[in-house]
Amino acid sequence: MNRAPSLSSVDYLLWTRLSMDFFPYAATPDDAEEHPVTEIPGDPACGVIVLCDHASNEIPPEYKALGLPEAQLARHIAYDIGAAGMTRALAEAFGAPALLTNFSRLLIDPNRGEDDPTLVMRISDGAVVPGNARVDHEEVARRIKRFYRPYDRAVQTTINSAMSKGVRPVILSIHSFTPVWRGTPRPWHTGILWAKDPRLSRPLIDRLGAEGDLVVGDNEPYNGALTGDVIDRHALANGLSNTLIEIRQDLITKAHDARAWGLRLAEVLRPLLEDPVHRLDYRSSTGSNA
Numbered sequence: 001m002n003r004a005p006s007l008s009s010v011d012y013l014l015w016t017r018l019s020m021d022f023f024p025y026a027a028t029p030d031d032a033e034e035h036p037v038t039e040i041p042g043d044p045a046c047g048v049i050v051l052c053d054h055a056s057n058e059i060p061p062e063y064k065a066l067g068l069p070e071a072q073l074a075r076h077i078a079y080d081i082g083a084a085g086m087t088r089a090l091a092e093a094f095g096a097p098a099l100l101t102n103f104s105r106l107l108i109d110p111n112r113g114e115d116d117p118t119l120v121m122r123i124s125d126g127a128v129v130p131g132n133a134r135v136d137h138e139e140v141a142r143r144i145k146r147f148y149r150p151y152d153r154a155v156q157t158t159i160n161s162a163m164s165k166g167v168r169p170v171i172l173s174i175h176s177f178t179p180v181w182r183g184t185p186r187p188w189h190t191g192i193l194w195a196k197d198p199r200l201s202r203p204l205i206d207r208l209g210a211e212g213d214l215v216v217g218d219n220e221p222y223n224g225a226l227t228g229d230v231i232d233r234h235a236l237a238n239g240l241s242n243t244l245i246e247i248r249q250d251l252i253t254k255a256h257d258a259r260a261w262g263l264r265l266a267e268v269l270r271p272l273l274e275d276p277v278h279r280l281d282y283r284s285s286t287g288s289n290a
């Protein structure tokens with residue numbers, strides 16, 4: 001995930017100039033068969049749900065790639081490189097259900113609240129997104145309905161399915177980050193992000209650190225507390241144990257590396273998840289409303 005890049009005056013100039021030449025809006029084709037979410041079936045009673053909010057760089061053809069050249073769509077601004085492969089490996093290792101988005105976060109970011117100003121990015125890591133420059137409320141509402149809410153509903157439905165079997169699932173949210181941000185190299189191999197519920201993230205940080213070969217970030221390279229993000233909306237709101245795992249993209253660019261990382265994470269997580277503390281409702285166990 002990326003958070004709140006600032007808008008320099010040069011960026012702004014570029015943005016306004018490009019936005020004059022691009023008219024992106026296209027109504028949803030009536031007969032289009034939409035598949036905004038990939039659902040990997042698993043056993044809801046296994047106690048784990050794996051989420052990948054930024055799995056894909058797909059943009060439906062009528063959006064004309066949001067006016068971006070292909071090279072930009074291959075970058076991290078369009079999706080979390082390697083995250084889908086890790087997610088699939090984790091789901092396989094646990095026999096867990098997993099949900100992956102089939103749309104680029106450049107269209108709309110499902111890991112933001114609906115009222116978050118970065119829900120639809122006009123500029124991302126220095127790249128102007130012409131197809132987003134003139135997005136108005138109606139177009140945002142259209143993208144919310146077409147992409148954002150189907151994913152949001154699928155996450156809650158999967159959680160409800162586990163809860164209906166008497167299981168409080170642990171939520172694993174899988175992301176990746178760039179090795180360099182604005183010229184500064186990032187030292188971490190992995191970053192564990194958390195907000196109000198440290199039950200899983202704290203011991204996971206300790207275990208990963210004990211592996212001996214990893215630089216592990218605690219709420220690095222981002223702070224995990226983001227009102228309205230997926231963890232907030234679905235894990236904290238339901239009192240479910242959770243962690244958000246970020247892996248540096250250069251470690252998982254190749255499919256077999258992403259898979260190996262997913263399987264490695266599963267083995268680190270497995271003994272931690274056996275702790276019955278993860279089956280408690282965090283809100284009632286702490287008296288907090290999380």
Ligand SMILES: [Zn+2]
Pocket residue numbers: 001002053054080174175176
């Ligand atoms: Zn992400």
